[in-house]
Amino acid sequence: MGLNQSYDAPGGRREALATLEHALDLGIRFWDTADSHALGENELLIAEVLTRVGRDNVVLATKFGGIFDPGTGTATGVRGDPEYVRQACEASLRRLGTDRIDLYYQHIPDPDVPVEETVAAMAELVGAGKVRYPGLSNVTAEQLRAAHAVHPIAAVQSEWSLFVRGAEKELVPACLELGVGLVPYPPLGRGFLTGAFSDPGDIADGDARQAFPWFAEGNVEPNAALLRPVRRVADEHEATPAQVALAWLAHRIGATGIAAAPIPGTKRAHRLDENAAALDLVLSGADMKALDGIADHVAGSRRPDLPPELRDLMPDDHGERRPDPSR
Numbered sequence: 001m002g003l004n005q006s007y008d009a010p011g012g013r014r015e016a017l018a019t020l021e022h023a024l025d026l027g028i029r030f031w032d033t034a035d036s037h038a039l040g041e042n043e044l045l046i047a048e049v050l051t052r053v054g055r056d057n058v059v060l061a062t063k064f065g066g067i068f069d070p071g072t073g074t075a076t077g078v079r080g081d082p083e084y085v086r087q088a089c090e091a092s093l094r095r096l097g098t099d100r101i102d103l104y105y106q107h108i109p110d111p112d113v114p115v116e117e118t119v120a121a122m123a124e125l126v127g128a129g130k131v132r133y134p135g136l137s138n139v140t141a142e143q144l145r146a147a148h149a150v151h152p153i154a155a156v157q158s159e160w161s162l163f164v165r166g167a168e169k170e171l172v173p174a175c176l177e178l179g180v181g182l183v184p185y186p187p188l189g190r191g192f193l194t195g196a197f198s199d200p201g202d203i204a205d206g207d208a209r210q211a212f213p214w215f216a217e218g219n220v221e222p223n224a225a226l227l228r229p230v231r232r233v234a235d236e237h238e239a240t241p242a243q244v245a246l247a248w249l250a251h252r253i254g255a256t257g258i259a260a261a262p263i264p265g266t267k268r269a270h271r272l273d274e275n276a277a278a279l280d281l282v283l284s285g286a287d288m289k290a291l292d293g294i295a296d297h298v299a300g301s302r303r304p305d306l307p308p309e310l311r312d313l314m315p316d317d318h319g320e321r322r323p324d325p326s327r
Contacts, residue, residue: 013045015267020049022269024057026276032157032183032263034063034107035092039073043095050097060096061103061183063137063157064088065110078313080110082121089125105135105157108313115139115147123151135183140315141174148178158315160184160252160262162193162230162245163214163223164302165295166315172256184249187262190214193245195231198224213300222299229290239281242271246278248291 023031033042043062050058064085067077079088085106092101104122109115115136125131133154136147147153156175158167161184175182188194190209196202200217209215214223227241234244246264253260264275283291 015269016045017049019267019269019272020046021053022272024053026272028272028276029057030059030061030261030263032061032185034066034105035088035095036063036066036068036075036107039068039070040091040095043092047095047097055098059102060098061105061135062092062096062101063105063107064092065107078108078110080106080113080115080118082117082124085118085121086125089130093130100130100132102132103135103155104131104133105137105155106139108138109136109143111313115143116150119147119150119153126151138313138315139171141170144171144174144178144180148180153178153180155181155183155261157183157185157263159186159302160249161187161189162248162291162294163189163298168252168256172258176256176258182253182258182260184253184260184262185265187249187264188242188245192223193227193230193241195224195227195241208304211304212302213304214298214302216300219300222297226294226297229294233283233287233290236287237281237283239278240274242274243278243281244283244287244291246275247281247283248288250278251283251288 020031023029031046033046035043037043046060050060065078065080065088066075067079068074069076089101089104093099104125106115106118106122110118119134122131122134126134134151135155135157136144136153137157139147139156139158144153144156156171158171160167160182167182167184172182174180190212191197192214197215197220200215200220202220203209203215213219230241230244233239234241237244239247242264246262249262253262266272266275
């Protein structure tokens with residue numbers, strides 16, 4: 001989503017297109033977006049590349065459910081009712097210029113619609129050939145089990161990184177139990193784990209990270225200090241902090257045995273090269289021990305500063321369930 005939304009000042013279209021094409025050169029063929037990213041412009045950007053490289057060369061994932069003010073881009077709510085699911089799918093298909101979505105996620109559960117109803121509508125899209133596999137995002141283990149009882153869920157997207165490990169408590173075991181894949185986001189902690197931030201002033205005006213407590217004054221400084229062992233491990237391996245963060249997650253994925261595909265976001269081609277090189281970095285037991293306790297000391301919530309009725313739709317920092325008014 002950073003290609004034309006959220007992080008830094010939006011990059012030029014030419015740079016974004018070049019980054020997507022370079023991803024294919026590297027063999028990165030699983031592309032993840034959402035209808036809310038840049039209010040649909042992200043999907044249009046991907047469609048432009050698909051016309052050049054061929055639809056079958058990409059495994060395409062997108063999401064529905066977030067409602068945003070078209071004028072300001074401000075989040076205003078969520079929808080998961082069956083009628084909206086169908087409307088959103090048709091709109092994404094048009095923007096993406098395709099007749100099918102490989103993996104279609106509910107972005108955030110709708111507190112007014114049981115997840116079973118939403119997934120039943122998604123199952124209809126599978127039956128119609130418009131969606132290959134349904135997925136969920138930002139759900140608890142309990143919500144996943146309820147959804148999976150209606151139709152098999154292919155994958156769950158959940159926050160998982162050196163800074164946020166709540167998924168390991170209940171969600172990862174539930175995925176293993178049900179045979180559901182996991183798509184960890186953002187494995188670089190919205191860029192914090194790259195080591196680029198140590199002061200609130202490091203965030204550019206208009207950057208969405210201004211709304212995230214990790215980057216706020218009073219939090220960013222101690223959080224930056226937490227990266228000392230990351231930098232030390234990086235230096236020992238002649239790697240970057242970002243590569244260490246990705247290698248740590250790869251190690252944790254292997255340790256749990258879950259099928260997972262992390263999605264580090266970037267809008268620059270050289271960062272794709274850096275991220276891909278992390279596949280060759282193997283951390284030792286001592287390295288993992290040095291990094292193990294970081295998440296316990298992170299200052300500030302992972303969730304953005306939004307009105308409580310929106311912020312609380314997401315699992316908390318520990319992956320715990322919130323009260324569900326629909327039940």
